[in-house]
Amino acid sequence: MVKVVVSGALGRMGTNIGRIVDEAADMELVGGIDIQEGTLFGTEVVLAERMDAFLKEKKPDVLIDFTVAAAAVENIKVAAENNVALIVGTTGFSPEQRATIASAVEGTVPAVISSNFSVGVNIFWKLVREAARELGDYDVEVTEAHHRYKKDAPSGTAKTILDILDQELGGREKVYGRVGETERKGEIGVHAIRGGDIVGDHSVLFAGNFECIEVSHRAYDRAVFAQGAVRAARWVVGREPRIYGMQDVLGL
Numbered sequence: 688m689v690k691v692v693v694s695g696a697l698g699r700m701g702t703n704i705g706r707i708v709d710e711a712a713d714m715e716l717v718g719g720i721d722i723q724e725g726t727l728f729g730t731e732v733v734l735a736e737r738m739d740a741f742l743k744e745k746k747p748d749v750l751i752d753f754t755v756a757a758a759a760v761e762n763i764k765v766a767a768e769n770n771v772a773l774i775v776g777t778t779g780f781s782p783e784q785r786a787t788i789a790s791a792v793e794g795t796v797p798a799v800i801s802s803n804f805s806v807g808v809n810i811f812w813k814l815v816r817e818a819a820r821e822l823g824d825y826d827v828e829v830t831e832a833h834h835r836y837k838k839d840a841p842s843g844t845a846k847t848i849l850d851i852l853d854q855e856l857g858g859r860e861k862v863y864g865r866v867g868e869t870e871r872k873g874e875i876g877v878h879a880i881r882g883g884d885i886v887g888d889h890s891v892l893f894a895g896n897f898e899c900i901e902v903s904h905r906a907y908d909r910a911v912f913a914q915g916a917v918r919a920a921r922w923v924v925g926r927e928p929r930i931y932g933m934q935d936v937l938g939l
């Protein structure tokens with residue numbers, strides 16, 4: 688049995704993950720962490736400040752964190768100190784926060800950290816890389832759309848797209864939206880749409896003369912992220928203590 692604690696337990700992702708873990712025959716949901724007390728499928732959700740004592744009491748194999756960047760950094764430190772493996776889906780980390788996470792995790796616990804746990808997006812990233820390799824002289828625009836409550840922009844997935852484009856095209860300037868008189872040069876345009884209950888859309892447009900190619904992914908339900916995170920939780924237990932990506936879980 689893989690024993691799981693969910694951090695961000697009362698949120699959109701935490702609830703989806705709790706349901707999947709609760710229904711899994713090979714997993715045991717042992718509780719949750721949030722900034723309010725509550726319950727998650729019959730298990731106790733405790734306040735974030737009680738996390739250290741809770742992990743010592745419940746002794747989970749893995750903590751799955753979908754919270755906000757500043758909170759996740761602290762949660763990761765506490766989990767690593769308690770020798771609990773990690774799945775981190777939280778996005779919006781600064782470079783400094785990423786460095787803090789790396790020093791807490793590397794050599795201490797295994798952690799899968801990904802801006803997007805859906806299988807489809809991990810394939811989409813491969814397609815974006817392939818297109819960028821072949822279309823280096825085309826204009827490139829990245830667009831993402833999410834629900835009205837999303838806190839970070841651009842999305843973590845869009846930032847991963849930009850990392851891939853940087854690797855394949857060199858570090859082109861990024862222009863975040865355009866207004867007024869503009870002249871297109873070699874930049875990558877980046878556009879974040881927020882509204883309603885959009886689960887998560889990403890698209891990369893490669894525009895040449897007389898033709899465009901658009902590579903895109905649309906999530907219709909958060910279950911795709913939650914299922915990927917739970918799949919990663921099964922995979923991570925017992926691995927070497929370092930940071931992995933979802934491509935390691937999927938063998939891509």
Ligand SMILES: NC(=O)c1ccc[n+]([C@@H]2O[C@H](COP(=O)([O-])OP(=O)(O)OC[C@H]3O[C@@H](n4cnc5c(N)ncnc54)[C@H](O)[C@@H]3O)[C@@H](O)[C@H]2O)c1
Nearest residue numbers: 695697698699700721735754758776777778802803804912
């Ligand atoms: N990697 C992926 O596949 C993926 C998919 C969806 C969302 N996300 C990311 O996951 C994060 C959460 O998204 P959401 O839509 O579930 O948000 P949400 O606001 O619905 O849920 C976040 C939860 O975290 C709780 N929280 C805040 N501080 C906390 C702390 N210190 N300890 C424990 N819990 C705390 C909040 O109270 C809330 O219940 C965001 O960063 C989002 O971008 C990633």
Ligand SMILES: O=C(O)C1=N[C@H](C(=O)O)CCC1
Nearest residue numbers: 778802803837842843844887
């Ligand atoms: O709903 C969110 O928030 C999502 N966040 C991730 C991101 O920032 O890329 C993945 C998609 C959904």
